[in-house]
Amino acid sequence: MRFIGDERSLNHDATERMPRQLLQPWQRDVLAGRYEVTSRIGRGRTTEVFVAYDHQLERVVAIKQARDDVPGETVTSERLRKEALALATIESPHVAAIYDIGCGDRGVFLVMQRLNGRTIDEEVESNGPVDPARGCRLVHDVLSGLSMLHASGLVHGDLKASNVLLDRHGRAVLIDLGAAMLPRAQLQIPAG
16 A cells, blocks of 8 residues: 555655766665665754665655754764654654664664654645644644653653644644753743
């Protein structure tokens, strides 16, 4: 069965036929001899997220790694490692799952659940305001994900509509937790 947006056949087939020298550097990547990068889906201040095909488990995954054009790769790699260790224990349909961690030419990379869908931000921009009943379900999903994080002593300090993805079942899933994840003990709440 193939879902719309399943990059396994879409981008992989197209890049396979291109001369290697015409490919972007990330299109030539096979990480850990197993994850074949097929397309870039996001680029943040310090990291990039790619779609990759896992040849061992025969599934599409997301790969997050440090950008190679930003100084401080060691710091970013350490942050990614900490993100993986923290999130590896969380099992929730409302928090993007971490499958693996590895090390490549650009340092540490995370292998994560690949979710096909749009962010709440994109959904509202495309379709207008969410109806109240659906809005309540989405808020419930987000709170369920946050509850799992908090139970593990973590806080998502960058919660916004663009960091909540709607999966193919319409459930809200928290994404992009790396830069924002903090142990609750590190939060300082001013008195008053």
